[in-house]
Amino acid sequence: MERRRWERFTSTLQARARVSGGGTSEEVRLETKDISAGGVSLKTNHPWPVGTEVDLEVDLSPGEFRRFEDSIMKGSGSVIRIGEGEMAVSFREEARIMMAKGVRPLGRKGDESDG
Numbered sequence: 043m044e045r046r047r048w049e050r051f052t053s054t055l056q057a058r059a060r061v062s063g064g065g066t067s068e069e070v071r072l073e074t075k076d077i078s079a080g081g082v083s084l085k086t087n088h089p090w091p092v093g094t095e096v097d098l099e100v101d102l103s104p105g106e107f108r109r110f111e112d113s114i115m116k117g118s119g120s121v122i123r124i125g126e127g128e129m130a131v132s133f134r135e136e137a138r139i140m141m142a143k144g145v146r147p148l149g150r151k152g153d154e155s156d157g
Contacts (some may be wrong), residue, residue: 048080051076057074057082057084058099060097061097062096072085072086082131085127089124091121096118096131098152100114117133118131118133125145
């Protein structure tokens with residue numbers, strides 16, 4: 043049985059990614075496959091190589107997430123896995139902290155009512 047450190051949420055969110063440093067400013071728009079406080083799986087037919095350092099912005103405002111401070115999660119990480127139609131990025135510590143504190147899925151015990 044696979045054990046994960048962070049709870050993962052299957053959700054299609056809009057994301058922007060660019061290679062960190064390296065003198066390139068190429069930015070790509072992607073969709074998430076799933077996301078957790080530890081990382082994100084991004085849908086792509088052109089994954090970057092494992093080990094590539096990336097800067098990410100993920101729009102958390104739609105779907106099942108509620109914002110605490112900001113609806114855009116900004117952070118950096120590195121590509122840890124590529125597969126058919128996707129690449130997985132592990133967040134750096136500061137992005138993990140932001141994700142862990144900044145969002146929670148709707149419908150969880152303790153959520154405030156919108157109405």
